[in-house]
Every structure is written in C-alpha cells, then in structure tokens.
Amino acid sequence: MGEILVVVEHRQEEVRDITFEMLFKAGELCKEFSHTLTAVVLGGKEEQFIDEVAKRSDNVIYYEDDRLKNFSADLYKEVLNGLIEKTRPFITLIGHSSWGMELAPSLSIKTGYPLATDCVDILIEDGHPKVIRQIYSGKVFSKMSFKESDGYLITVRPGSFQPPEAIDERNGGVIKKDLPGDLPEMRKEFIEFIDSGAGDVDITQADLLVSVGRGIGEAENVEDMKELAERMGGVLACSRPVVDKNWLPKYYQVGTSGKSVKPKVYLAFGISGAFQHLAGITGAGTVIAINKDKKAPIFRVADYGVVDDLFKVADALKEQLKEG
Amino acid sequence: MDIIVCVKRVPMTQEVDLEIDDSGKDIKKDALAYVVNDWDNYAIEESVLLKEKLDGTVTVITVGDEDDEDVLRRALAMGADKAIRIEPGELELDGFLISNILAQVIKGLEYDLVLTGVQADDDNFGMVGIMLAERLGLAHSAVVTGFEAEGSEATINVELEGGLDEVSKIKLPALLSIQTGINEPRYVSIMGIRKAGKKELNVVKVEDIGLSDEELVRQTIIEEYFLPPETEGAEMIEGDPSNIAEAILRILKEKGVSV
Ligand SMILES: Cc1cc2nc3c(=O)[nH]c(=O)nc-3n(C[C@H](O)[C@H](O)[C@H](O)COP(=O)(O)OP(=O)(O)OC[C@H]3O[C@@H](n4cnc5c(N)ncnc54)[C@H](O)[C@@H]3O)c2cc1C
Ligand SMILES: Nc1ncnc2c1ncn2[C@@H]1O[C@H](COP(=O)(O)O)[C@@H](O)[C@H]1O
Numbered sequence: 001m002g003e004i005l006v007v008v009e010h011r012q013e014e015v016r017d018i019t020f021e022m023l024f025k026a027g028e029l030c031k032e033f034s035h036t037l038t039a040v041v042l043g044g045k046e047e048q049f050i051d052e053v054a055k056r057s058d059n060v061i062y063y064e065d066d067r068l069k070n071f072s073a074d075l076y077k078e079v080l081n082g083l084i085e086k087t088r089p090f091i092t093l094i095g096h097s098s099w100g101m102e103l104a105p106s107l108s109i110k111t112g113y114p115l116a117t118d119c120v121d122i123l124i125e126d127g128h129p130k131v132i133r134q135i136y137s138g139k140v141f142s143k144m145s146f147k148e149s150d151g152y153l154i155t156v157r158p159g160s161f162q163p164p165e166a167i168d169e170r171n172g173g174v175i176k177k178d179l180p181g182d183l184p185e186m187r188k189e190f191i192e193f194i195d196s197g198a199g200d201v202d203i204t205q206a207d208l209l210v211s212v213g214r215g216i217g218e219a220e221n222v223e224d225m226k227e228l229a230e231r232m233g234g235v236l237a238c239s240r241p242v243v244d245k246n247w248l249p250k251y252y253q254v255g256t257s258g259k260s261v262k263p264k265v266y267l268a269f270g271i272s273g274a275f276q277h278l279a280g281i282t283g284a285g286t287v288i289a290i291n292k293d294k295k296a297p298i299f300r301v302a303d304y305g306v307v308d309d310l311f312k313v314a315d316a317l318k319e320q321l322k323e324g
Numbered sequence: 325m326d327i328i329v330c331v332k333r334v335p336m337t338q339e340v341d342l343e344i345d346d347s348g349k350d351i352k353k354d355a356l357a358y359v360v361n362d363w364d365n366y367a368i369e370e371s372v373l374l375k376e377k378l379d380g381t382v383t384v385i386t387v388g389d390e391d392d393e394d395v396l397r398r399a400l401a402m403g404a405d406k407a408i409r410i411e412p413g414e415l416e417l418d419g420f421l422i423s424n425i426l427a428q429v430i431k432g433l434e435y436d437l438v439l440t441g442v443q444a445d446d447d448n449f450g451m452v453g454i455m456l457a458e459r460l461g462l463a464h465s466a467v468v469t470g471f472e473a474e475g476s477e478a479t480i481n482v483e484l485e486g487g488l489d490e491v492s493k494i495k496l497p498a499l500l501s502i503q504t505g506i507n508e509p510r511y512v513s514i515m516g517i518r519k520a521g522k523k524e525l526n527v528v529k530v531e532d533i534g535l536s537d538e539e540l541v542r543q544t545i546i547e548e549y550f551l552p553p554e555t556e557g558a559e560m561i562e563g564d565p566s567n568i569a570e571a572i573l574r575i576l577k578e579k580g581v582s583v
Contacts, residue, residue, distance in 0.1 A: 011484070073464065096450070098484045101442070101501070102466035105419075105454035114420070114543035117451050130547065135447050136337045140344070140351060143547040158485075187463035187495040191479070197487025208581045232576070232583045244505035256485050264579045267572070272338060286579050288572060289558060293339040297552070304575060305558030306568050313572075316565035320573055321583065 001034045002090030007080065007103075008041045008053055009095045011071070012193070015049045018095035022156050023056040024163035025122060026093055027170070030058070033124055035090060037170065040083065042076055044069030050174060057172040065179045070190045073102045075183070081110045082180055088151055091122070091129055096155040104155045114146040115153040120160040129154065137274050138297035158256065159279050197259065199251030201235065208234030209263045209284075211254060213277075214241040215270015215291065215310055222247045225269065228314050231321050237261065239271045254280040269310040273298025325380040325473065327371040327437045328430055329404070330453070331364040332386060333395040334446040342551070349546045360395040363441025367502040369509040370471065371439055372403035378473060381405045383433065387412055387425050393525065400520035401512045407525040415530060418542040419447070423455035425540075428533045430460060438499040442467050450501075457499035465492070468500040 004026045009016040023039065030037045039057040041050065044066045054060045063079055084092065084107075094100045094107075096118045108115035121132035129152050130145045146152050203209060210229035216222060222242070229236040236252060243253045254261055256276040262283035269290050271277060278301055281287060289302035290310045299305045306313060335356035343352045360368075371382045384399040385408040386392050396407035410425055430438065438460070440453030450466070457464035469489065470481030473496070482490045483503050494500075530540065561571045576583055 011488075016485075098467040098482060098490075101450050102454060102464065102482075105423075105451040106458035106464065108420070108451075109423075109455050109458035115451060116544055117419075117449050133448070134552075135549075136335075136342060136351070137445065137448070138552070139337055139342050140549050141552055142549050145545045145547050147541070147543045147545065187498070188465065189493045191491040191493060193484075194481075194489045194491060195487060196489050208576065208583075233581070234583075240504065246508065250487065253487075257483050258487060260486075264581050265576055286575065287558075288575065295341055296338075299558045300552060300555055302558040304572075305560045306572075307560065308565065308568065312565040313568055316569035317572065319566065320569045 001036065003036045003038055003087060004030055005084075005087075005089035005092040006037070006039045006057070007076075007092065007094045008039050008043075009097060009099060010041070010043060010047070010049060013048060015052060016095065016097070018097055018156065018158045019053070020056070020163050021158065021161040022093045022095065023053070025156065025161040027056065027168055029091075029122065029124060031168075037172075038089070039172070040080070042068040042079055054172045054174055055169055056167055058170050059172045060174045062174050062176050063179060064176050067179065071099045072186065072188065072190065073099070073106065074186050074188060075179075076103050077107050077110060078183060079179065080107055084111050084113070084151065090151055092151065092153050094153065094155045096157050100155050104153055108153050111151070111153070112149070113151045113153045114149055115155070116144055116146065117155045118157050119154050120157050122154060122156075134275070137272060139295060157275060159275065159282065196250050199249055201251060203235055203237045203252060203254065204259055204261055206235035206261070207264045208232060208267070209237045209254075209261060209265075210234050210267045210269070211237040211239065211271060212242060212269045213239040213271030216242065216247075219245070219247045221311070225314060228318055231318065234263075234267075239277050256280065268298055268302070269314065271298055272296050273301065325374055325378045325436045326434050327374060327380065327382050327439060328433060328435045329364070329367050329371045329382060329384045329399070330386070330426055330438070330440045330456070331368065331384050331395050331399060332361045332441070332444045333358050333388060333392040334361045334444055344549050344551065348548050350549060358391070358394070360398055361441050361444050363443060363445070363502060363504055364395070365509045366504050366506050367439040367441050368399045368402050368404065369507045370502055371437075372510075373507060374437070374471070374473070375403065380436070383408065383435075385426065385429065386410070387417065387422050396525055397517050397520055398512055400523045400525070401516040402510055405523065407523070409525065409527045410533065411527060411529045413530055415540060416542055418544045419449040419451040420455060420543040421540065423452045423459060424535065425530060425533065426452070426456050427459035428535050429528065430456070436497050438462065438497070440499070440501050442501045442503050453499060453501035460499065463495050463498040464500065465494060465498070466501045467503045469503045469506050471500065471506070
C-alpha cells in the first residue's frame with residue numbers, strides 16, 4: 001500500500017488551516033485505499049504544533065532545525081527531494097498558497113513527479129490519482145489525470161476540504177530528523193514579515209459591507225458607492241483589482257491576500273467570485289450578489305442574486321433610501 | 325539589467341456563456357475576445373520600469389500561434405526591445421511542457437532576471453514560472469509585489485495570505501512570478517502598437533529548438549471539461565431596479581441590519 005505525504009505549512013509558530021484541510025482529505029483517501037498518512041514538518045526547534053499534526057497522521061517526520069523556522073523554498077526543496085527519493089510516496093500534497101506556489105513546481109521538476117496545481121478535489125480511480133480543477137476563473141471545471149509515474153504531486157486549493165470538528169484520531173509517532181549536511185548555498189534570505197493590512201477603516205467589524213469589484217469600471221464610481229454604503233449604514237469594501245488600480249487602499253480588500261470578513265450581510269457589486277475573494281467571505285451571514293453576468297461564479301455561493309447593471313441597482317437603492 | 329518576460333494571450337471570459345466543444349476537452353473559443361494575461365501585463369510594466377531605471381534590454385517571449393503575436397506587439401509598444409514567438413504547431417501543451425520549451429529557448433539568451441505572471445487567467449495553473457526557474461537553475465520567488473535591485477542582489481516582497489508580506493533578499497539572476505498591483509501598467513495606444521511594428525519579432529518553430537520528441541510530451545492529461553454542476557445557488561431576485569432595491573432592503577431588515 002502506498003503513502004500519502006502531506007507537507008505541513010506553518011507560519012510564526014502556527015499551523016496554517018490548509019494543513020488541516022490536506023490532512024483531512026489525505027485521511028479520507030487513506031481510509032478508502034489503505035494508504036499510510038505521513039505528515040512532514042520542516043520546522044524550528046520544539047515547534048508547539050507537532051502534537052496537533054501527529055493526532056491526524058500515522059507518522060510525522062519532523063526535520064527540526066532553527067534554519068527551518070521560516071519557509072525557504074531552497075531548503076524545503078532539498079529536504080523533500082531527499083525524502084521523496086527514499087520513500088517514493090504515491091501522492092504528495094502541498095497547499096496552493098504563496099509558499100506552495102513557490103515550492104511545488106520546482107519540486108516537481110527536481111523529483112520528476114508530475115504536478116497538478118490548485119486542485120479542489122482528488123479522486124483515485126483504478127489506482128490512479130485524478131484531480132478536479134476550476135479554470136477560466138471558476139466558469140469551467142476540468143478533470144485531469146497524469147502521465148504514468150510512481151508518485152504524483154498535487155497542490156490543494158485552500159478551503160476545498162472542510163475538516164469536521166471531531167477528528168479521526170490517528171495518533172502517529174514522531175520521527176525526528178536532522179537537516180542533511182551537504183546543503184546547497186541558499187540563494188534567498190528571509191528578512192522580515194510586514195503587515196500591509198492595517199488602516200483607518202476596519203472592514204472586519206462591520207454588520208453590512210457594500211463591496212465593489214472590477215465591475216465598478218472607474219475610480220470616480222468608487223466615491224458614489226462609498227456614499228451608498230454610508231447611506232445604508234454600512235462600510236465600503238472591495239475586491240483585489242480595485243486595490244491594484246489604487247482606487248482604494250489595501251485595508252478595504254476582502255480575500256485571501258486581504259481580510260476575512262463576517263458581516264451580517266455582504267453586498268457584492270460587480271465581483272465575479274474568484275476563490276481568492278470567496279475565501280474572505282465564508283463567515284458572512286448573507287451574501288447578495290449583483291452582477292451583469294448570470295454565469296458569474298459568485299452566484300453559486302451567494303444567498304441572493306441579481307442579474308442586472310450594478311449602477312441601476314445602486315441608484316434604485318439610493319432612491320428608496322431617500323423616500324424611506 | 326537584461327530582462328526576459330514570459331507572456332501569454334488569454335480569452336476574456338467575463339459576461340460570456342462558455343460552452344464545451346465537441347471534444348469535451350476544451351471550450352469553444354471562436355467567439356471570444358483575447359487580451360494579454362493580466363498578471364503578465366504587470367510583469368511587462370515592471371521590466372520596462374527597471375529598464376528605464378537601470379538600462380539594459382527587455383525581451384518578451386511567448387509559446388503560441390500567430391494570433392498570439394498581438395500580445396508581443398503590445399509589449400513592444402510598452403517598451404520591450406525584442407520579441408520571440410515559439411510556434412508549438414500541433415503540440416498539446418500543459419504547464420510542464422510550456423516550461424520545458426521556454427527553458428530551452430531562454431537558456432541561449434543573456435539575462436539577469438526572468439519575469440512571469442503568478443498565473444494565467446485561462447488555466448490558472450500558477451506553475452510555469454517556477455518550473456522554468458528550476459529548469460534554468462535560478463533562484464526564484466512566487467507572488468512578488470515589490471522588487472528593488474542592489475548590484476547582484478535584490479530585495480523583494482512576497483505577498484502571503486491575510487495581508488502579510490514577506491521581505492527577503494534574493495541573488496540574481498533570478499526568476500520572479502509577478503503579482504497584480506506591483507505597479508500601474510501604462511496605457512498602450514493603437515498608434516503606439518503600430519510604431520512598435522518596426523521592432524524585432526522572431527519566430528522559432530518548436531521542432532528547431534533542439535528538444536527530442538520524448539521531451540515534447542505533456543505530463544498531465546485532460547480527461548474532460550464540464551460546466552459547474554447546477555447547485556442550488558442563489559435565490560434570484562427579479563424585477564425592475566426599484567423592486568430589486570426594495571427586496572434588498574427587506575432582506576437587510578430581516579437579517580437584522582438597520583439602514
Ligand atoms: C495569489 C493571489 C491572491 C489573490 N488575492 C485576492 C484577494 O485577496 N481578494 C480578491 O478579491 N482577489 C484576489 N485575487 C484575485 C482573484 O483571482 C481575481 O482576479 C479577483 O478576485 C477578481 O476581482 P473581481 O471579481 O472584482 O473582477 P473580475 O473577475 O474582473 O469580475 C468583474 C465582474 O463584474 C461584472 N460586471 C462588470 N460590469 C458590471 C456592471 N456594470 N454591473 C454589474 N456587474 C458588472 C462582470 O460580469 C464580472 O463578473 C488573488 C489572486 C492571486 C493569484
Ligand atoms: N504559452 C506561454 N508562453 C509564454 N509564457 C507563458 C505561457 N503560459 C504561461 N506562461 C507564463 O507563466 C505564467 C503562469 O502561467 P500558468 O502556470 O499557466 O498559470 C504566465 O503568467 C506567463 O508569464
């Protein structure tokens with residue numbers, strides 16, 4: 001029986017959610033196909049989260065070295081390549097995060113194992129892994145298989161698997177390992193983390209968010225929508241392109257690289273619903289999406305949808321508020 | 325600083341009903357309009373800004389057919405000096421194979437920096453850049469939102485999740501995958517594109533770059549494309565804008581939001 005290897009992602013002494021999501025999915029596959037679940041941690045000395053990982057794995061391989069406190073693609077690649085060459089895991093799971101995107105493609109070339117990125121589901125059919133991906137910003141799904149190999153690499157989209165509260169306890173043993181001695185020269189050196197998130201508006205505390213996306217068209221329209229938000233007693237927020245174009249500061253941005261929000265109601269004007277955006281609104285009570293495109297992926301997650309021009313709806317809302 | 329930028333032309337899919345074609349492994353593309361991949365547009369701008377500051381050359385490169393030359397010409401109009409198109413012929417491409425083809429051609433060029441986009445807006449792989457880096461033996465980083473060169477090194481910002489940035493130093497030559505928002509891409513006029521028509525655009529056939537048939541195979545296989553399963557989805561609010569506005573305000577009240 002084969003092995004499923006999960007590369008544990010952690011940052012500043014904490015395991016990232018994507019790790020638990022991967023362990024959960026790997027656990028399901030191991031149960032169904034009698035594989036072994038191994039988690040590999042590349043971490044600093046005495047990381048406090050090892051037990052959390054061990055509970056969910058059959059084995060934990062822990063490379064313990066303070067040079068591994070922070071992520072380093074060069075080091076991870078070297079260590080994982082060595083491990084994979086020795087143990088030849090059937091499937092290796094890595095998060096489709098900024099770090100995963102820096103690691104997985106290079107590890108694929110180094111190990112020769114085929115890679116599928118940003119997968120929302122993993123199946124095993126006739127002993128071969130197959131993946132489901134979303135393409136064209138979520139408008140089309142694709143099922144993909146791999147060229148024959150003895151091992152495969154898969155990166156997993158954050159939020160694709162929801163581990164239940166009650167976990168399936170595996171209580172794996174922890175095997176500690178040292179870093180290999182003959183490490184190559186490091187070409188990248190970590191300096192610091194900086195928080196680009198803080199500002200004078202806190203979108204995470206609002207009961208009502210009026211959020212605008214690229215559909216807003218021009219910078220001038222942002223001011224109008226801000227006015228609408230204020231008149232409704234809510235707070236303005238936005239998707240990434242609005243920040244990229246400098247129409248609003250970063251602290252207005254909702255999504256994976258922005259803020260996670262939890263308003264009672266989230267009004268999305270002209271936002272298509274890319275997963276990086278949707279990841280930020282999983283905590284929203286009710287989502288109402290206004291979009292000209294009836295096939296926009298946001299309608300699959302919204303509670304209410306309006307297929308119309310956002311400006312018409314915004315104007316009508318202003319009218320009603322005047323009357324009321 | 326000599327910079328190579330990898331670019332891709334992608335279909336615009338907002339506000340269109342995508343359909344699966346007869347093969348079941350692609351979408352119908354005849355009626356779609358195409359643009360430069362958004363992420364690549366930022367990568368091109370970054371390379372031109374660096375050239376303006378530090379001198380050197382910018383070469384843009386794509387693996388694609390003749391129509392894809394549009395994005396090369398657009399990049400030349402933005403300030404790139406040279407363009408290369410690699411004609412794939414009938415090859416079936418995936419990220420793995422594209423990176424192999426790009427590496428083979430880029431190996432023969434002079435460069436201090438290679439830029440790609442974080443991801444292409446069609447297949448959303450987010451893999452070609454870093455695979456290319458590994459093949460070329462380059463230091464690399466993904467999702468880069470800041471770059472400051474200092475001799476043979478550079479200080480870069482990588483965007484992590486949750487509004488956190490990671491600052492590091494990287495040795496050059498390096499490959500960086502560029503994230504949107506790193507700069508403000510300049511406007512390109514039709515006139516500008518016409519003028520740039522005089523710049524060098526070379527076309528190479530994939531058969532002529534020195535890869536064997538065995539090296540020109542993909543590693544992933546599309547089994548099928550399908551439209552998203554019809555889930556329950558949103559409850560649609562119909563009517564004219566004033567009915568819609570009323571309904572939205574009613575929902576707000578129901579959910580305990582006071583307006
Ligand atoms: C590493 C990484 C991190 C990212 N992080 C984030 C993040 O934190 N947050 C985020 O939002 N994105 C993030 N993104 C970007 C994400 O992938 C999408 O590109 C982005 O969310 C798209 O924003 P949008 O929906 O506003 O724009 P688009 O996808 O361009 O959608 C615009 C929508 O507006 C509609 N529209 C246009 N005009 C009108 C009109 N007049 N009336 C009504 N509707 C109209 C269109 O039909 C379309 O659906 C990230 C991407 C990467 C690679
Ligand atoms: N056919 C191609 N030709 C040149 N560069 C490409 C091609 N496909 C992808 N790239 C580059 O790789 C990046 C990531 O693409 P992908 O891995 O397909 O999501 C893009 O932003 C481009 O810079």
